Amino acid sequence: MTVQHAAAPTGLAATERVELLRTMILIRAFEEAILRDYHADKKPAWDIGAGLIPGEMHLSAGQEPVAAGICAHLTAEDAVTATHRPHHLAIAHGMDLNRLAAEIYGRETGLGRGRGGHMHLFDPDTHFSCSGIIAEGYPPALGQAFAFQRRGTDRIAVAVTGEGAANQGAFHESLNLAALWKLPVVFVVEDNDWAISVPRASSTSVPSNADRAAGYGIPGARVEGNDVEAIHAAAGDAVARARAGEGPSLLEVHTLRLWGHFEGDAQGYRPELAEVPERDPIPAYEQALTAEGVLTAGRADQFRAEAGQRVGAALEFAKSSPTPSPEEALRYVFTEGAPR
Structure with a gap:
């Protein structure tokens, strides 16, 4: 059965609620800075390969509640x-x-020594990885969860994908195997309404991907409203289930993509584009916390100042770091060893 989570009291302490806002503000500050540098030197003729940040860029503005609400439960x-x-x-x-x-x-000081770029982040310190391939993250999450299970730990894996990827074979194969082996996985679908430029109604036969959980005998929940506290509550249930050895869950969050699918996307396919800015979840949550007396005057501005300092320092570190030497372009890409 799909559970609809609406905005409602969640039992969160005031400090936890404020921390959710703080996390979202940091994320937005980082991406706004990346956005500025990405666009700064790609004109007058748009050249995706030019500038400080070459290549495609997919930013997550509007989807911060998903990350903040789920990752608050993780180590x-x-x-x-x-x-x-x-x-x-x-x-x-x-x-x-x-x-x-x-x-x-x-740059050489990056997670992948500058070889991967923003779509191929790999960080052993936080057990984080991502890929530009649709639904690619689901099968590796199974491997991680299987290892955690075999070691007898309460560690879990969280696999996130978009609503368009829920029609991929890897999505269904992963849910099936995770359910069969009762793996400690939380599957998350970010439904931002658009699989690039295709609306979900044109590609998906069910109104909610959470309904698909029933086909694999696992719990499924859909969270409406892009509400960080509702997401936190639904994720808490799924994470607790996984840690207790009770198996996987499927969580779909109806979220919002504030900006284009990629930077340079004209978004002519979005009839609701003019209304999107007023649905920004960060000022909405800030206003709610202020109205309830949870957030004191000036606190959010303090968070923005702190985030700006952290982000500024990170970008300065990046820009002052060396680029990979052309002579070493293939290092860390192929296995190095004695020829056979």
């Missing part, structure tokens, strides 16, 4: 696999901002 020992739109999850899961920024800028 650095838990594993997270993400999509080609990964920054919000990486930051909420505690990834080092300096090494994250350096990888995005293609």
Whole structure:
């Protein structure tokens, strides 16, 4: 059965609620800074390969509640696999901002020594990985969860993908095997309404991917409203189930993509585009906490100032780091060893 979680009291302490906002503000500050540098030197003629940050860029503005609400339940020992739109999850899961920024800028001090870029983040310190391949993160999460289970730990894996990827074979194969072996996995679908430019109604036969959980005999829940506290509550149930050895759950969150699928996306396919800014979840949550007396005057501005300092330092670290030498371009890409 699909459970609909609406915005409602969740029993969170005031400090926890404020911390959720703080996490979302940090994520947004990081991505706004990346956005500025990404666009700064790609004109007058748009050149995706030019500038400080070459290549495609997929930003997660509007989806911060998903990362903050879920990752609040995790430790650095838990594993997270993400999509080609990964920054919000990486930051909420505690990834080092300096090494994250350096990888995005293609520098030697990055997570992958600048070879992977923003869609291929790999961080053993936080057990985080992502990929540009649709639904790719689900099968690796099974391997991580299987290892955790065999070792007798209470560590879990969280696998995040988009609603379009829920129609991929890897999605269904992963749910089936995780259910069969009762693996400690939380499967998450971020439904931002658009699989690139395709609306879910044009590609998906069910109104909620959470309904698909029933086919594998596992719990499924859909969270409406992009509400961070409702997400936190639903994720808490799924995480607790996984840690207790009761197997996987499927959680779908109806979230929001504030910006384009990629930077440079004209978004002509979005009829609701003019209304999107007013649905921004960060000012909405800030206003709610202020109205309830949880957030004191000036506290959010303090968070933004702190986030700006952290992000500024991370970007300075990245920009001052060396780029990979052309002579060593293939290092860390292929296995190095004596020829056979």
